[in-house]
Amino acid sequence: MKIAFYGSSLVSAYWNGAATYYRGLLRALAEKGYDITFYEPDVYDRQKNRDMDPPDWCRLVVYEGTIDALKAVTSEAVEADIVVKASGVGFEDDRLLEEVLRHARPHALKIFWDVDAPATLAELRANPDHPLRLALARLDLVLTYGGGDPVVNAYRSVGAAECVPIYNALDPQTHHPVPQDYRFAADLGFLGNRLPDREARVEHFFLEPASRLPNRTFLLGGSGWQDKPIPSNVRYIGHVPTRDHNAFNVTPMTVLNISRASMAENGFSPATRVFEAAGAGACLITDYWEGIDVFLKSGEEVLVARDGQDVAALLSGLSHQSAREIGERARRRVLAEHTYVNRAETADEIFRARLGAREAAE
Template sequence: MKIAFYGSSLLSSYWNGAATYYRGIIRALAARGYRVTFYEPDVWDRQKNRDIDPPDWCEVVVYEGTLEALRRATDRAHDADIVVKTSGVGFEDDALLGAALGAARPGALKVFWDVDAPATLAEVRAGPDHPLRFALEEIHVVLTYGGGPPVVEGYRKLGARECIPIYNALDPQTHHPVPPEPRFAADLTFLGNRLPDREARVEQFFLDPAARLPGQKFLLGGSGWGDRPLPPNVGYIGHVPTRDHNALNVSAKAVLNINRESMAEIGFSPPTRVFEAAGAGACLITDAWPGLGLFLDPGEEVIPVRDGQDLAELLPGLTPERAREIGRKALHRVLAEHTYDRRAEEVDRIFRRLIDTRAAEVAA
């Protein structure tokens, strides 16, 4: 089956936290026989900051950031059995949604894949005329990469026929244990771009504890933090390409995950960083959120903290031996239960069920 997949970027993780998710899902779907073409706009300097070359498991079409180029790209949706429009593409998202759905042939499966469902739902609820409200009438299924029951219920109230979470996971070919590198050595590392609904939480969970623990070494990676005043024991290393994530994760005593505010509030939203860290065998500390236990066992495979004070009290007493044990258990858990192969198996079942239903509707 052919999929036309319209997303932010498969080739670049620059200002694009969903890249790892897209790569893992699409590679695993390709292994199941799907032929995927990924369409991404040339915006936000992503093409200047590619992490990977075009892969052999997916055709990638990069189009200019113009409405004319967008329309040419969406015209090709007519050739696909499944048309996927994701959230947060970053260029004319509303126009892209309408054009991609409009170009789909009769009988094709139309999918909206939301990679930031809490934020999307808040935006749609605030806009009675939001285009997604009306598009849900023709979208056959909404897939999300997190959110659990609260997001499913939210989409159902907006009129979605179905909403099914397809959670982030691990691609063992990409994220796995490697030898540590001295340039990434730290007591605690955090990797995340500077975003409006994350900055206050980074202050609370990372920068405040750093200020309280001058004898501990902290490392901050991600785009946008260059002009932010930092405590003297926090090293800033800027954007970290995907190829360095494994070394970054294994070189610190522990790595920190901080969910964006909307995702932390709703819960059931493990970001890609959780599985990247666990896949490398790192000791993961995370802000506590509902549903964490569905993915990793708190206290055994991951350490949840309620706030910066929790973290400041925890970190000095975390021995390297305990950190390694937590990382070992996390790696075992994600390899057993949370790989993209397992997620793709679920997506395949969903797609085949809905395509059979569509075929019966068209025949009738």
């Protein structure tokens, strides 16, 4: 079966948190026999900051950020059995959705794949005439990379025929244990770009514990923090390329996951980083969100903090040996249950059931 997938970027993770998700899931689908073409616009300097070559398991089409180029690539949707328009593509998203739906074959499976459901749903609730909301009746399915029942019910309430979460996961080929790299030595490391929906939580869960524990060392990676006041025991290293993420995860005694506020509020939304860190065998401390135990067992495979005081207490009571044991249990769990091969099985079942029912009805 042919999939035409219109997304933000497959080959660049630069200001593109969905890259790991796309790579892991689409490669696993390709291994199941899907013929995939991924279409991405040349915007936001992503092509200048590629962190992987075009893969051999997927045809990549990069198009200019112009309406003419958008029309040209969406005309190819007619060749696909499954047509996917992802959220947050980054260039004329509403126009892209309309053109994709216009060119898709009548019997093709038409999907909106939401990689930031809380943000999208907030827009739909605020605007009854939002182009996506008006297009939901023409879409067969909404898939999301997180959210659980709150997101499923919210999408149904605004007109989606069906909504199914396909959660983030681990790609063991890209995220795995590596030797420690003492550029990243610390008691606690946090890796994340500075975003309005996250900054206050970073202050609360990362900078506050650093102030509480002046004898502990903290490592901050990610873009945008250079002018942020930080305690003297926090070392800021700027952007960390994806090739160094495994080393960043395995070297500190612990690493921290801080969900964006909207993701934490919805629950059942593990960030890609949760699985990347666990796959490398890191001891992960995460902020609390409903549904954590669906993915990792609190206290045994992951440490859970409800505030900065909890983070400080967890760090103070943790030894390097116990941290390694927690990280190893997490790695075993995600390898068994939370890989993109597992997620691709779910997606494949959904695709085949929907297309099979359509064929049987003809």
